[in-house]
Amino acid sequence: MSSSTPNKVPSSPPASPFKLALCQTPVTLDKEENIAVARDYLMRAAAAGASLAVLPECFNCPYDTACFREYAEELPAVGFKPTEDHSSPSLKMLRQTAQETKMFIVGGSVPEIANDGNIYNSSLSVSPDGTVVAKHRKAHLFDIDVPGGIRFKESDVLSPGGSATAFFAPEIDCTVGVGICYDVRFPELAMLQARELGAKVLVFPGAFNMTTGPAHWELLLRGRALDNQVFVAACSPSRSEGGDGYTAWGHSMVVDPWGTVLASADEKPALVVTTIDLGRLDTVRKSIPTSQQRREDIYRLQSVP
Numbered sequence: 241m242s243s244s245t246p247n248k249v250p251s252s253p254p255a256s257p258f259k260l261a262l263c264q265t266p267v268t269l270d271k272e273e274n275i276a277v278a279r280d281y282l283m284r285a286a287a288a289g290a291s292l293a294v295l296p297e298c299f300n301c302p303y304d305t306a307c308f309r310e311y312a313e314e315l316p317a318v319g320f321k322p323t324e325d326h327s328s329p330s331l332k333m334l335r336q337t338a339q340e341t342k343m344f345i346v347g348g349s350v351p352e353i354a355n356d357g358n359i360y361n362s363s364l365s366v367s368p369d370g371t372v373v374a375k376h377r378k379a380h381l382f383d384i385d386v387p388g389g390i391r392f393k394e395s396d397v398l399s400p401g402g403s404a405t406a407f408f409a410p411e412i413d414c415t416v417g418v419g420i421c422y423d424v425r426f427p428e429l430a431m432l433q434a435r436e437l438g439a440k441v442l443v444f445p446g447a448f449n450m451t452t453g454p455a456h457w458e459l460l461l462r463g464r465a466l467d468n469q470v471f472v473a474a475c476s477p478s479r480s481e482g483g484d485g486y487t488a489w490g491h492s493m494v495v496d497p498w499g500t501v502l503a504s505a506d507e508k509p510a511l512v513v514t515t516i517d518l519g520r521l522d523t524v525r526k527s528i529p530t531s532q533q534r535r536e537d538i539y540r541l542q543s544v545p
């Protein structure tokens with residue numbers, strides 16, 4: 241596994257607390273409407289004082305392998321400048337909203353069609369000036385078969401990404417890691433983000449379901465927070481029931497480095513806003529100094545270049 245380098249090394253001591261918002265939006269078959277609703281929630285996040293706002297996995301598209309190719313957009317690479325034109329309607333909305341609100345936005349994810357025809361589940365993060373500061377392609381595809389529960393095979397349609405992702409947000413003096421949904425089940429990825437890329441907040445746009453949601457969602461988020469003594473913020477679409485499609489669990493959630501749930505939603509559309517005090521991270525790391533107690537003579541985390 242290779243790691244992408246954040247755009248700047250964070251300074252210390254930690255900056256002032258900032259507000260983080262999770263936009264638990266409803267997602268329908270109507271792509272234009274999904275994008276408009278996402279913008280509306282982002283504007284509300286800004287009005288609530290957020291400096292960092294997050295959209296759900298597949299915020300512009302039903303979470304359905306049958307939809308991914310039809311809804312897919314071409315997306316630019318990291319570093320794409322606000323002055324450059326682009327065809328992606330989702331990116332246009334993200335960068336316009338970031339510029340207007342001066343927030344960092346982790347743009348959930350959208351299906352991406354690459355030059356070679358492959359489709360990825362991709363997340364763009366945009367800085368307040370509208371630059372693309374991170375692009376994460378979901379690294380672990382959601383291929384599962386739980387008897388009596390759920391069967392899903394993203395790899396029927398999607399290709400996997402190949403790196404761990406994080407970006408530095410100077411305005412909040414914080415490195416933010418980005419993973420997508422099933423990625424949260426792989427502690428090694430989060431460890432790379434926290435230890436090698438310096439992420440202090442791990443963000444996961446995600447859409448768990450009615451089988452694995454109640455069983456594992458909170459447990460995994462709190463687990464990743466404790467493993468790495470970082471904040472974890474996961475943003476789901478709201479639940480839409482009644483169709484034949486995928487039913488999202490919802491429950492967007494922010495967890496602190498102690499494993500405490502700071503804020504969460506139920507299954508309905510919601511804006512979750514909470515304060516992130518990075519000083520908490522230092523307090524927890526001093527109290528329980530696992531990062532200095534590792535036995536690298538027994539085990540070692542190694543990223544693959």
Ligand SMILES: O=C(O)CCC(=O)C(=O)O
Pocket residue numbers: 297381382420421422423425446447448449452453456
């Ligand atoms: O890991 C899970 O249980 C759910 C994952 C998922 O829904 C996804 O990767 O989109």
